[in-house]
Amino acid sequence: MSELKGNIPIDSPSNSQSIQGKIDLQSDSNSLNEPVIQTILHDLKRICYKLKCVMIPRLSNDEKSKELRDWDLWGPLILCLMLALTLSLSSDEYFIYSNDTGTLIFSIVFVVVWIGSAVVTINAQLLGGTVSFFHSVCLLGYCLFPLNIAALILAFIGDISVFINLVLVVLGLSWSTFSSIGFMAGLVPSTRKALAEYPVLLFYLFLAWLILMIF
């Protein structure tokens, strides 16, 4: 195991303290040597960990944003692709007389997710928020997870009743929105909180409506 350990004394006027620490270098330095499967599993575990942090409501917003500080766009990409594929494949099943609907839906979902996240982030930045662009895009992408689950469930039981569809989508929408809205509100001055929160709501509302229309 490769590691760095050391001791830095701090000379303050009253007494001298020291920082001691140990840094484990193994996690990244050896990833070139390990088999590809292991690297992929490692990354997947990280994505799942971040997903759990963002989704489970027990963490406060500050802790959440600290967890996501090392952002990655793989999680949002996987979620976005899953959502787009689910919606486009389902719409192809139902509307067989127009084959293009599936590809159109896929491109709409993809474009709306990425450009929508970018626009919401730029909006927060313009209103005076100090947040890294990718940090916020990452969080918005991870919060797609409930809507994704709703779409997947509806892909199987979407025919039963409109009421069930509505309930599931509303549940997914509120979970997604509540997870990300606190983060957005914390970025801007308090007089502009609603201005930063509203685009997040619109973003997820649009995706939820799209899911509802297709099933």
Add this chain to the structure above:
Amino acid sequence: MDHGSKNFFEFSDPVEGMQGVIQLEPDRNQGRVDANSPPSTSANTTLDPYKSYCEVDTALVLQRIKKTLWPFDRRKFFENKGDLYGAFWVPTTLIFILSVAGTLATRISSDEGYAFDPTGIIITAGSVYFFVFAIPAVIYFVLFTGIDITYYDLLSLYGYSYFAFWPAAIISVVNFSLIRWLAFSIASIWSGLLIGKNYYNEVQFLVEWKKYVTIVISFSGYVGLTLIANFYLY
């Protein structure tokens, strides 16, 4: 190993077969360890010129939206300068409302099962964004060339004026053709009045042809939206 009172890092990497010691000289000029340094903020140099146009609070945006509903006020719409927040999000919400209302109206009024057609969303979004951004550009570059109004002020006012279409879109869910035409025409005239009242002073002193073209172009955005909504969406 004891390296005395010097700072040191000792490292070992059995895989690569290295081990060693890095000795550090403390910087005597720096006394304190600042544990509470603020996180570094990325410099948003590309967005800075636009930030001055987004200095609005929630209350101010809501107040401006309310003002669009009563265009007969002689005072200027913006106190000193426009804001891009309303200019972008009012039309964006309008696109969403139009898509929802359009699909709802067609589903209600058609007898057999109605297939969801996403091209409606694309056309609505394309046309609304085009009108919102292109018409102030035409007015600014072609017609108001000598006048001291910035493109962003025009854009802001134009964006806010689309708020009158929200009720029109919602009312038009009741899919009677007459109600639809009426609602959208009233919304067009309402929004046009807002812009006209605001820029009345500047337009008065333009050359004749410019006056008429200004009026036509301003209304064309709303008329275009009316036509598209009525023929295509509902």
